[in-house]
Amino acid sequence: MSYDKTLREDLAARLTAGGHLQSTRWRQALLDVPRHEFLQGGFFRRVDATGPTGWEPVMPDEPAWLPACYTDESLVTQIAGTIVPSDIRGQILRQPTSSSTLPGLVVRMLEDLQVEDGSRVLEIGTGTGYSTALLCHRLGEENVTSIEVDEDVSTRARRALATVGHAPNLVVGDGLDGYSEGGLYDRIVATCGVLDIPPAWLAQTRPGGRILATVCGWMYSSELARLTVDGDGAARGRLLGGQISFMLARPHLPPPLGMLPDVNEGEERRAVIGADALDDWTTRFVAQLAAPRTQRIQIPRDDDTRHVFLDVDAGSWAALHRDGEHWTVRQGGPDRLWNRIEDHLTHWRQAGAPGLEQFEIIATPDKQTVTWPRKHP
Known part of the structure; x- marks a missing residue:
């Protein structure tokens, strides 16, 4: 064989x-x-290093190439929309755009x-x-x-x-x-x-x-x-x-962020749910249902990190930071973005926080809805 x-x-x-x-x-x-x-x-192999993610080519004449083809891993085959492994000598610091x-x-x-x-x-x-x-x-x-x-x-x-x-x-x-x-x-x-x-x-x-x-x-x-x-x-x-x-x-990729809002403006209150809740995959998915076209970015500060959520199309934004044991949210734009997310997450938790495999999806030519089973009293 x-x-x-x-x-x-x-x-x-x-x-x-x-x-x-x-x-x-x-x-x-x-x-x-x-x-x-x-x-x-060939394919690109991720280079572990501090800072932006780097990628280096692995070509068929290298001993590591064939065994890697039969690992249970995704293998990046294109970077930045046009660049293939044979185009590179050394490393490239751009985003993958196609893979196996x-x-x-x-x-x-x-x-x-x-x-x-x-x-x-x-x-x-x-x-x-x-x-x-x-x-x-x-x-x-x-x-x-x-x-x-x-x-x-x-x-x-x-x-x-x-x-x-x-x-x-x-x-x-x-x-x-x-x-x-x-x-x-x-x-x-x-x-x-x-x-x-x-x-x-x-x-x-x-x-x-x-x-x-x-x-x-x-x-x-x-x-x-x-x-x-x-x-x-x-x-x-x-x-x-x-x-x-x-x-x-x-x-379906998000548009460029453009100029970020002034996170020192807007209305401020204590958050019911903190940004760290969205570190969980399922919780973040539920949050997306309330705000599917919202991008999340983190802005390091000397004292803490601002977690900014921005709906580019609507112009609404929310910025959260930890204030001692609690989270504070400041919001601006046409609606209160974090209010929407908190309400959705609260209803999901009140239903017992069902797993995603229990969610139903309905798609029509006009809209898509994703719902979870409700608790019956």
Whole structure:
């Protein structure tokens, strides 16, 4: 057995033991599809250092490259929208914009997609093409359409897919618009985060079909949601749990912050809930439901740290700092942003603080609502 096949066997065993890989059909796909073929351009390795996060390239001629391809880790393949590993000598201090998702999450999502033989799937976000290849192995390339916003990324994925013998329908475009020319799909799966389920996905999924996507906000707590589309253009389902995180779809990224508010102005009061409550993933997700387009930043001061929450579109803001054993909040703008967040969190706690896997999501072409079960008196 070749070295890479041994690595694939080891990876499959780890993912099975971890509960991510459950069915024999997906296990066979994992064994037959070589992940390293989708990383021939190398990847970026994070450099641990003080200050901004640095990234350095790891290329196929390095001994560490092949074993890393079969770790259960996400591997960054693009930085700052255009930069690939072969472009860099040394380190780069910019933000990742494309990656090969960790295999454990890939197969967990494929299992959660609940496909059947002959299912027609639209994948939002081709990326390296690895998950696209797994779909082709399971369903046949004629049933797989994958859309990618970045033409260069799509081109590299097409080459890698051809190398492993697959030629699905690859489209360059905005995945939030779906791909209506493909007709109605049985499944839509997104490998990017979204603020709301796009109306196009609802329209392009057949009644009874399912959408699997990660819903997020600008405070960056997210969760995987599976929705079933009805015959009236809406879909409903539940969050699946697991603290799943993806890069946001580029059109859903937050706008530049611009000039920050003067946090010494506005109305001040003692906070009922402090900013540190949002260090918890679930609590932060619930806070986002009250303020999904609010960004959170921290401003160090000599005496303490200001936690600033800013709704750029509405112009509302809240700044919190610890005052001894308590928190103080100062707010400005058209509404009281922290009041909204506190009210939402208080109602959730009064309901017993249910976990995200108990939340229901309903998406229509006009809006999206996420709710938790209420306590009955």
